[in-house]
Amino acid sequence: MATQDVIARSATTTERPSIREIGEVAKLIDVSKCIGCKACQVACSEWNDLRDEVGTSNGTYDNPIDLTAESWTVMKFAEYENPGSGNLEWLIRKDGCMHCADPGCLKACPAPGAIVKYANGIVDFNQDHCIGCGYCITGCPFDIPRISEKDKKAYKCTLCSDRVSVGLEPACVKTCPTGAIVFGSKDDMKDHAAGRIADLKERGFDQAGLYDPDGVGGTHVMYVLHHADQPSLYNDLPNEPTISPLVGLWKGVTKPLALLGMGAAVLAGFFHYTRVGPIRVEEEDDKAELSEPVVHQVDPSVHVVDPKEPRP
Amino acid sequence: MNNNDIERYNPSQRTNHWIVAILFVLAALSGLALFHPALFGLSGLFGGGTWTRILHPFIGVAMFVFFLWLAIRFAGHNRIEARDRQWLRQINDVVYNREEKLPEVGRYNAGQKVLFWVLILSMLVLLLSGIVIWREYFSSFFGIVSLRWASLLHAIAAFVLIVSIIVHIYAAIWIKGSMGSMLYGTVSRAWARKHHPAWYREITERK
Known part of the structure; x- marks a missing residue:
């Protein structure tokens, strides 16, 4: 992307280029349409040339169990017994970077330019400038960045910034077979979400809503949730994410x-x-x-002799 | 220097002090590089940002080990006594060089003793919090809340330590005749009588 599109940069205190008007993009993940096929996980590793090690199963459908430096998105499966309807609900959430408008990782990062935010809202890590300290992990409200065991650099979802910059949608969006993941301008995605939410409400999900948390200034990855009043049902999605006050104190004024x-x-x-x-x-x-005087009387080398005196 | 001077620090203590001092300078410069973007340039002294991140914790641990040795040697002389509290109450007389009004001072004055204990405290906080945020070996054992607290406490303790050392260095410049005690180990008798009369009496009576 053009450097004039870098509107925020880690460990940089001066103003960034900001004269260009570029619309914000967003990825909308409609949890109610997700079937948990993991095609998005495959597309992600395919496009980004990532081949994570085959791990172990922990008895759930989560595979890999968690995000890693080489798995930038992971489907998280949660089973929820709805006390209202008595139904067992299978809540499947695609976990990954939320691309916050106010990114905690960028705030915490001490290396100039290792984390940037583009004008379109994408938060990207620049591994070339990353020093491997892990402060981004400390700063992130969503527990997303991972330091690679191989090269000690931090990695996470790029929102396919390379694809987006040439007018393509992210790889996970392109591959999603149910249309649960869509991509476009942030305003369009909100409109799209509003339609989906109206539909869900008609089907009895009274609390359906959009997850675009204000605590981090909004995000450029948003969810449509059936239970927007309880985001934590979806495998501990934070109810009210904010940059921790401890991080604010540590990195603030x-x-x-x-x-x-x-x-x-x-x-x-x-x-x-x-x-x-x-x-x-x-x-x-x-x-x-002093026990001895400092200035000694030294015998002078030239003596004055009075000839009238008798010699000794 | 003259041969009537009194030894205040032996060669082993001086070596120990200067090892800690050198390690402090390295730890402070590498730490400040990550403390604020304005000082990131200091990372160039250590071979760049990544090298600074790699080296800083090792320098810090070495500083702590040598500091601990020094602290064990001097702890006995740094117990706070009643006259020290009085000395601290008269801090204005200290700052305005009205030394004659102050209570009698032993080997160390109350300011030096307070510095000693502040250094111990900040070094301990730096070590413990530093281990928690040492990503390469230890951070995976701690939760996110511990990591955030440790990051904050590490920065606060570093600030306290650096300001304390600025005061420590200035005191050595301010009180003429002090620097020699750490450079060649000795102070003059007049210096000892003026600044540390109780200590002076103690060592001259012992002889």
Whole structure:
């Protein structure tokens, strides 16, 4: 993507290029249409040339069990007994980066340019600048980034920024056989979601709604949920995600203040020295203490001789 | 220097102090590189951002080990006493060089003792929080809340440590005749009588 599209950049305190008006994109995942086929997982590793190691089963359909540096999206299966209807509901959520408008990873990252946000809303990791500290994991409200065992770099879903930049939809969207994943401008996706939500409400899901959490400024991956009042039913999707106040304190205004504090300590010393001045010891006191006098009377090499005096 | 001076630190203590000092400078520079974007350039001193991330924790652990050795050696001299509390209450007299008004000082004055304990505390916090956020070996054993607390505490403790060391260095510049004690090990008798009279009495009576 053109560098003028990089509207936010990790560890950068100056303003980013912002004169171009580019519409925001979004991926909408309609959980109610998902059949859990994992075609999106396959498409993701196919397009991104990722081949994760074959792991072990933990007795659920989750496979791999969790996101890794080489599995950027994973279907999470949850079984929910609806107390209202008495039905067993199989809630399947495609987990992966949410592409927050206010990304916690970007806020926490200490390496300039290792995490960028594009004008279209995609949050991307630049592994070339990544130093492998893992602060992005500490900053993320959704537990998404993973550090690779192989190269100690952080990885996550790119929202196929390479495809999107040339006008293609993300690989998972292209492959989804039920149309549960759709992609377009964020406004269009909201409109599309509104239609789906109306449909779900007609079918008895009164709490159906859109997951586009305000706590992180909205996201560029959104869900249509049947139970939008309880996102945590969907394998612990955060109910009200925000950048943790601890991360805010760690990476917020305290940092420049701390720098200022250190500078002030140095300046305080300098001005104390120039105003109050140093303390010196009167070394005269020391001389009185000496067992031998410091200045010895040395026999001069030239003697004054008075010829009238009798010689010794 | 003259041969009537008093030894304050022996060669082994001086070596220990300067090893800690050098490691502190390296840990502080590499840590500050990751502390604020304005200082990221310091990572160039260590071979770039990734090398800074790799080296910083090892430097920190080495600093802690040598500091611990130094702290064990000096802990006995740093117990806070009643006269130290009085000294701290008269901090204005300290800052304005009115030393004659202050209570008698032993081997260390109350400021030095407080510094000692602040260093111990911040070094411990740095070590423990540093292990939690040491991604390569330890972070996987801790939950996200521990990681966030550790990141915050590590930054706070580092700030406290750096400001304390700035004060420590300035005190050595301010009180003339102190620097020699760590450079060649000795101070003059007049210096000891003026700044640490109780200590001076103690060592001269012992002889």
